[in-house]
Every structure is written in C-alpha cells, then in structure tokens.
Amino acid sequence: MTSYTSQLTTLFVVVVLVCALVPAFSVVEGETKTLWDTCFLKITPKSALDIIGIVFGNRTITDVCCHDLVGEGKVCHDVLIKYISDRPHLVANETQYLKKRDDLWTHCVSVTKTA
Template identity: 30%
Template sequence: MMSLSVTFNIVLSNVASAPSNWLGPVSPSYESYLANCASNLDPICGRDIYFAVFYGNTTVIEDCCDELVSDVGKVCHDDMTKFVLTKTKFKSSDVQIVERSQKIWNDCVVSLGLMVKTGVSREIPEALARTYTLQQTTMVQELLERGMMHDAGAVGPRDGG
C-alpha cells in the first residue's frame, strides 16, 4: 500500500496525462507545497487517510488524527483533497469524497478534544477540558493562533478549583 506522500508524488507526476477539462499543470511551487503537505504524515497514516477519504473503506486511528490535525492542518488537508479530485477517476464521486474529507477532519478534531471550526463555536465539555494535558493545551493554542479553531472559552487544563 502507498503512503499519502507517495500517492501525491504519483498524482503530481501524472499531470501530463491529465484530461482536457483539468485545470492545467500545477506550478512547481504548488506542487512542492502539496508534496510538503503530504510529507507531514507517517506513510501508514497517509495511506489510511487517503483510503478513508477517497474510498471510505478505512478508519483513521487517533495517532493519525493527531498527525493530520497537528502536522498537516486543515488547509493542506483540503488542498490535497481538492487536487486529487481533479483526477477523472474521482470526478463521479466528488460530493461524497468532499463530505468524507470534512467528516474525517471533524472526527479527528473531536477525537483530539478540540472544537471544530464551523463558524459557530462549540464548547468543549467541562469533563473533557479537565483532562487536557499540557501538550494538548499547547496544540490548542497553536491551532487558535493559526485560525484552525474557535476559542469558546473552554480551552486548557483546569486547576481543580
């Protein structure tokens, strides 16, 4: 099985055989950007996320969710999905793929105890907020700074009081 990084490198190398309705060749800088996005995933996680998004036949485990959210990020995840959708193989199921991609992202964010950025803030349940570790709190702060989630005022460990 291929990793997401290898898969994207193969997709990127096949630009010359793209259909006439395809948006055209990818600029070297965008190609590099997409390859960099994909390289942030462990090969096994990349494979699992790829098959979960494009075929719906794999479950993404929490460790892979952590890599997706922390290392790849929402913008890269969406951009990689959009790029692969330009291939004719997936054109007929693009709506389902986009829905699966968003569901996988949202499920990963929720499984990590974060809030999904949807335009409407969702508070993290108090019991979950109390279980945050320092590492999770740091990750939440980074996601807030990057604009990948909303601050609903329930972020961070509680002092027990």
Template identity: 30%
Template sequence: MASLNVYSVLVVLFLTCGATMATKENDQIIKENNCETKMGMPCVLEAFKSIFETGSISNKCCCELVGLGKFCHSALVKRTLENPLFKHLSPAKIIAKSIQTWNNCLALIDSPSLSA
C-alpha cells in the first residue's frame, strides 16, 4: 500500500514539475510528426470521448488511432490536459484512460478476427 502512495506522489510531482517542459516538448512532437493531420475529425471526437468523457471507440477509429502512433497519441493527450478547460480533470486518471484506450485499440488491431 505504501508503494502505491509513493508511486502516486511521483506521478503528481512529474506532472506538476515538468509541466513547462512538457508543453514545449509535446508541441514539438505534435508539430514534427504532423500529429494533428493523421486522424479524421469523427475519429478524433470518438477517441476524445473515450478518454476524457465516457464512451467507446469504434474499430475504424481504433485503426486511425494506432495509425496515429503512440508518440502522437501521448503528446496530444498531455497537451489537452494542459488546457485550462480541463483543469478539473485528474491527470492521472486521464493518462490511465488514455493508456487503456491505446492498449485496447492495439489489441483489437492485432486481433486475427479483425484482419480476416
């Protein structure tokens, strides 16, 4: 139980202390990789809802999300969290949902039933 508390403190410290550096780093990653142009708007909205609200993401949008790439996905989520409109959200919970969405989509894309 104590290790969970230590881990939580480290995550909070990382998120708060590295915010300025993360902003520039995320913007640079997004710009250099053309992240904002790799998904269609309907899939962007689906992915957003599955991470920042409640909702699911379709197979088609999972394909687009995985095609976006892990670096772009992470950078876009982190940049969204930096927006004052989302300051009421828990960064740790959003990042966990982001990872879960990514892993679910990756597993779906790798599934033999989807490629058949």
C-alpha cells in the first residue's frame, strides 16, 4: 500500500510540475489543454509512472502498460515525452530520451500485436 501511495504522490508531483510549465509547451496553448485532456487521461497513473520511469530512468514495462501506451496513441506519447525532455535539467540528454521513447513505442506495438 505504501508503494502505491508513493507512486500516486510521485504522479501528482509530476502532474503539478507539468501543469505549472504548460505555458512553455511548444504547442499552441489551446492545443495544450486538448492534448492534456485527450492524452494523459487515457492512461492509468501506474502506467504513466512506468513509462516516465522507463524513458527517464531504468524501469521495466508490463504488457498491461504497453496496451495503455498504445491505446494512448503515438502522437500523445511523442508530445508528452518531448515536453518533459525539453526541461532545462533534462535537455542535455534529450536525444537519448527521444530514442528511448521511440524504442518503447516499438516494443509496445509489438507486444500488443502478439497479444
């Protein structure tokens, strides 16, 4: 239960930080809310944390999270990861993060096709 609470707290912090930085988003402001409403809400908090942990850390993904990710859609996945990787403290490794993003997408598409 503590791990779940910790994950929810982490997700909440990520959401608050992203919301605070939304004006800096590279997409037109009206599109930002649309992307947020249509993309982020399609995925479970656990899967969102796992995806962020995979791209920006060393976590692993489950088949369930892969299905969530593919259900979210490639445009949503690309835009949200690009948005996070554009942060000043992450931008130095942006190329690496974008490659991990694309590798994760390819992996998840293959998982969903075999299931």
